[in-house]
Amino acid sequence: xxxxxxxxxxxxxxxxxxxxxxxxxxxxxxxxxxxxxxxxxxxxxxxxxxxxxxxxxxxxxxxxxxxxxxxxxxxxxxxxxxxxxxxxxxxxxxxxxxxxxxxxxxxxxxxxxxxxxxxxxxxxxxxxxxxxxxxxxxxxxxxxxxxxxxxxxxxxxxxxxxxxxxxxxxxxxxxxxxxxxxxxxxxxxxxxxxxxxxxxxxxxxxxxxxxxxxxxxxxxxxxxxxxxxxxxxxxxxxxxxxxxxxxxxxxxxxxxxxxxxxxxxxxxxxx
Amino acid sequence: xxxxxxxxxxxxxxxxxxxxxxxxxxxxxxxxxxxxxxxxxxxxxxxxxxxxxxxxxxxxxxxxxxxxxxxxxxxxxxxxxxxxxxxxxxxxxxxxxxxxxxxxxxxxxxxxxxxxxxxxxxxxxxxxxxxxxxxxxxxxxxxxxxxxxxxxxxxxxxxxxxxxxxxxxxxxxxxxxxxxxxxxxxxxxxxxxxxxxxxxxxxxxxxxxxxxxxxxxxxxxxxxxxxxxxxxxxxxxxxxxxxxxxxxxxxxxxxxxxxxxxxxxxxxxxxxxxxx
Numbered sequence: 001x002x003x004x005x006x007x008x009x010x011x012x013x014x015x016x017x018x019x020x021x022x023x024x025x026x027x028x029x030x031x032x033x034x035x036x037x038x039x040x041x042x043x044x045x046x047x048x049x050x051x052x053x054x055x056x057x058x059x060x061x062x063x064x065x066x067x068x069x070x071x072x073x074x075x076x077x078x079x080x081x082x083x084x085x086x087x088x089x090x091x092x093x094x095x096x097x098x099x100x101x102x103x104x105x106x107x108x109x110x111x112x113x114x115x116x117x118x119x120x121x122x123x124x125x126x127x128x129x130x131x132x133x134x135x136x137x138x139x140x141x142x143x144x145x146x147x148x149x150x151x152x153x154x155x156x157x158x159x160x161x162x163x164x165x166x167x168x169x170x171x172x173x174x175x176x177x178x179x180x181x182x183x184x185x186x187x188x189x190x191x192x193x194x195x196x197x198x199x200x201x202x203x204x205x206x207x208x209x210x211x212x213x214x215x216x217x218x219x220x221x222x223x224x225x226x227x228x229x230x231x232x233x234x235x236x237x238x239x240x241x242x243x244x245x246x247x248x249x250x251x252x253x254x255x256x257x258x259x260x261x262x263x264x265x266x267x268x269x270x271x
Numbered sequence: 272x273x274x275x276x277x278x279x280x281x282x283x284x285x286x287x288x289x290x291x292x293x294x295x296x297x298x299x300x301x302x303x304x305x306x307x308x309x310x311x312x313x314x315x316x317x318x319x320x321x322x323x324x325x326x327x328x329x330x331x332x333x334x335x336x337x338x339x340x341x342x343x344x345x346x347x348x349x350x351x352x353x354x355x356x357x358x359x360x361x362x363x364x365x366x367x368x369x370x371x372x373x374x375x376x377x378x379x380x381x382x383x384x385x386x387x388x389x390x391x392x393x394x395x396x397x398x399x400x401x402x403x404x405x406x407x408x409x410x411x412x413x414x415x416x417x418x419x420x421x422x423x424x425x426x427x428x429x430x431x432x433x434x435x436x437x438x439x440x441x442x443x444x445x446x447x448x449x450x451x452x453x454x455x456x457x458x459x460x461x462x463x464x465x466x467x468x469x470x471x472x473x474x475x476x477x478x479x480x481x482x483x484x485x486x487x488x489x490x491x492x493x494x495x496x497x498x499x500x501x502x503x504x505x506x507x508x509x510x511x512x513x514x515x516x517x518x519x520x521x522x523x524x525x526x527x528x529x530x531x532x533x534x535x536x537x538x539x540x541x542x543x544x545x546x547x
Binding site: 178179180182183185189193197198 | 332334358359360361362364365366368369370372373374375376377385386387388389390393396397438441445451
């Protein structure tokens with residue numbers, strides 16, 4: 001009872017006495033847990049490395065600057081590969097995602113009982129595994145190289161694209177579909193006239209968004225041997241060629257900034 | 272004219288026999304409706320929300336599947352048709368919608384031409400290569416409704432009245448025998464509502480089309496349509512000429528309310544219309 005009476009005046013407090021006590025003990029308990037955890041972590045930390053970290057970081061920084069600019073001549077091809085992996089992977093993913101999305105959307109699936117669960121399974125399973133792991137698997141199956149990277153990116157993107165697309169399909173205005181059906185149009189015509197125009201903005205948005213993500217993902221695929229600039233990054237790291245590493249990071253940064261700019265432009269043009 | 276007219280000529284466009292629709296929820300939207308619409312007759316379907324007006328219209332072209340009963344268009348029972356035959360039968364019935372139901376991201380021309388989808392193959396329609404005769408007809412219709420200059424605009428750039436005109440063109444380019452019109456004026460202002468109702472009834476007269484027009488505006492129905500059918504709880508409770516729609520009849524259709532003002536308003540409106 002936060003409202004008390006004292007000397008005839010009504011006093012209001014935020015909490016009752018009981019609530020205050022509970023809160024006080026809550027804070028006490030929290031502090032105790034924090035202190036104990038701190039103790040345990042501190043015991044299992046090699047403090048020498050922590051104290052040494054700024055010095056090492058500074059050491060790497062001085063080794064990595066200035067970047068080895070002339071190395072750029074060897075990066076053109078790998079960054080081009082990386083862009084191609086992202087672009088081709090996205091295109092393949094979209095081709096596969098569109099039918100999956102139509103099979104998964106409640107209002108377009110031919111069978112909600114049998115086909116829809118299969119489509120949803122495809123979406124969940126491709127989405128749940130990281131592209132780096134897909135790349136590792138695919139390298140084992142089809143050998144190292146750009147092709148494995150493209151397929152890894154494609155598989156990883158199917159679920160993402162299909163999920164966003166089928167949500168867009170489920171949100172369409174049903175009246176437009178009814179109107180096209182009422183003209184005597186066939187099933188495919190209803191799709192082409194009643195549904196596709198309505199999901200085009202979503203489709204374009206998903207495509208550039210995923211392409212943008214895939215450029216970032218494809219830069220690391222080389223670390224496991226699936227082609228692209230990651231290959232140069234891992235070999236430079238292995239030989240501790242820090243000026244090359246810094247240059248590669250700069251090139252990746254430039255590529256990502258470029259892709260952000262392109263996708264922002266495309267999205268602006270569509271909507 | 273109206274009913275007697277059809278009995279004399281014996282030319283029926285549409286006959287509903289014991290048409291019944293029960294939704295999965297158990298709601299009986301239509302209870303054994305019997306209705307005859309002669310060729311060339313325009314009929315207004317009035318009734319409160321939930322009376323089954325929309326369901327009835329959608330049962331005719333089977334956008335909603337009827338539970339039982341027959342829908343006979345000329346000599347064909349539409350409820351017995353397979354998918355292919357149903358699509359061919361739908362070409363005979365143009366439909367006009369409450370919220371226009373245009374494909375918003377397509378142009379006016381594409382929307383009008385979409386009325387020909389039942390006659391054109393998939394790839395031709397996908398590539399927008401409609402027969403020249405269809406394109407000519409589309410231009411003629413747009414000119415008739417005064418939207419020729421809008422042919423290249425996207426549908427979502429148009430005003431409500433303009434969109435409904437495009438909807439009318441889409442229905443008419445099907446070259447239908449029957450128009451199914453679902454609340455054509457519900458989203459329009461009073462003036463545009465009258466213009467649209469006048470346009471629909473005029474076009475029906477020009478082309479000798481039969482039409483069923485769902486409308487909740489009683490005054491508007493009385494103004495433009497020679498036969499009115501009142502629906503309540505899925506049953507026909509009134510069928511006659513507008514003048515027969517008295518306060519008692521309106522009470523029977525809609526329930527207890529003071530109807531005198533509505534009836535007077537209608538008479539005033541008719542005078543105004545006549546004066547114009």
